[in-house]
Amino acid sequence: MHDRVRDPAVATACAVVVFALAVAERAPASLLVLAVMSVVTAAPLLLRRRMPLTVAVLTAELMLVVLWFPRWSGGLAAVVAFGSAAYHSPHIGRVFAVSAFCFVAPGLVGARSGSSVSAPSIVGFGTTPFTQALLIGIAPVAMGYALRLHHERAAQLVRxxxxxxxRAIADQRTRIAREVHDAVGHHLTAIQMQASAARHVLREVPPVADRALHTIEGSATSALRDVRTILALLPADGTMLIHxxxxxxxxxxxxxxxxVSVExxxxxxxxxxxxxxxxxxxxALTNAVRHSGATHISVTIRRTPQTVTTTVEDNGPSTAFSAEGQGIRGMHERAQQLGGSVSIASRQPHGWQVEAVLPVSGITP
Structure with missing residues (x-):
């Protein structure tokens, strides 16, 4: 559902539920008054995404204004507003603080004084002031924050x-490029060399044959150059280190x-x-994000005339890598194929470091 439709739908549903509860609980007012109060209480939810904390405070104030009204469940709008604020606001600490100020503190004061006037029914079900304070002040915020963490985790898994x-597509392209180069490139090189050798050995061949051999040699050289150019571009589709x-x-x-730091x-x-x-x-970075449980990961890429080194460090617990899986073995094999190495070690006081060192010199571009 699009956001332009979702917010009005949530506000409308909240108003309908509050109105239905008021009717079911036989609130002492006409249906018109109950409908107006329900709409006014739920109306701020239309802006719950753009101004989450402001809307939560506004619904709380509207609810407190009508707390004197018996058998009124307008506090459900505040439940939705604070849960939405915890989900959408980047400042979860502020949401908890405002919720405690608006609900928990008044509820606890009412519970200590034993007065039903200072802390009347917030949700309309006749619960004690302390239970109401806990329900309205903590539960919606905790639930909204839990849903937000779940959403972030799901988005992270998608990424x-x-x-x-x-990576799988790029690896497949690399394998295809290597196989094509080994097969086609080998035969084109052989054709080129044989044609060139034939021209030098057979010095007294007819001009037509000499031209044919020259054409074969030139075509093989051109085709080999084109194949190498195309295959050099194939695995580099968005996979360069500069990205x-x-x-x-x-x-x-x-x-x-x-x-990310580049030296x-x-x-x-x-x-x-x-x-x-x-x-x-x-x-290394994918493993750190998925398995380390870290809150911060630092990447350092260091280039020297002889080597290029990539280092991934995290601040997660030092028990993340309990066994060497296929990914880590693949990293060792890839590095060894290029004449380099991969080292994995725990950091102090916690976390892990994965460092890959590949030689630059001695490899033809």
Missing amino acids: LQQVEGQ AEALAARLATPSCDIS GSLSGLPPAVDHGAYRLLQE
């Missing part, structure tokens, strides 16, 4: 699945931020090293 899907910040932005969540220039890296370093960083 992880997208990243893993992109590390974009990768971190996709994986970061409100409960786990990711910072040295990443330009001019050999394609194999560039692609391999990105894949190692992607695997």
Whole structure:
């Protein structure tokens, strides 16, 4: 449901429920008065997304104004408003503080004084002042915050699945590129070499044959160059190491931020090293976000004339990596294929560090 439809629907549903409860509890007022009071109490919910905390305070004040009215369940609008504020507001501490100020404190005062006037029925079910204060002041905020955490977790899982899907596609492209290069490139190289050798050995061949051999040699050279150019572009579709910040932005969540630091220039890296370093960083970062339970992850990419190093550090518990899974073994194998290494170690006082070092020198771009 679109937000433009959802907010009016929530406000309307709240007004209908409050009105129905008032009628069912036989509130001492005409139906017109009850309908107007229900609409006025639920109307601020129309702005619950744009001004979540303001709407919560407004509904609470409206509810307190009509608390004197017997058998009135207008407090349900405040329940919805504070739950929505906890879900949409980035300042959950403020929401709890305002809720306590508006409801918990008055409810506790009423409970201590034993006066039903100072703390009348908030939701209309005749509960004690302390129970009402707990219900209105804490439960909606806690439920809204729990739903928000659940939503963030679900969104994080979706982003992880997208990243893993992109990684699987890129790995498949890399395998295809390697196989095509090994198969087609080998045969084109053989054709080129044989044609060139034939031209040099058979010095007294007819001009037509010499031209044919020259054409074969030139076509093979051109085709081999085109194949290498295309295959060099294929695995680099959005997987270059310079996109590390974009990768971190996709994986970061409100409960786990990711910072990226780059030391040295990443330009001019050999394609194999560039692609391999990105894949190692992607695997380490995905593992940290999914398994470490950290609130902060730092990524450092360091380029020297001899090596490129990617380091992922988190502040989660030091018991996250209990066993080496397929992903970690794959990281070791990928690094070894490029002549590098991967080290995984616990940090003090807590957290983990995953560092991949790949050599730059000695690899042809």
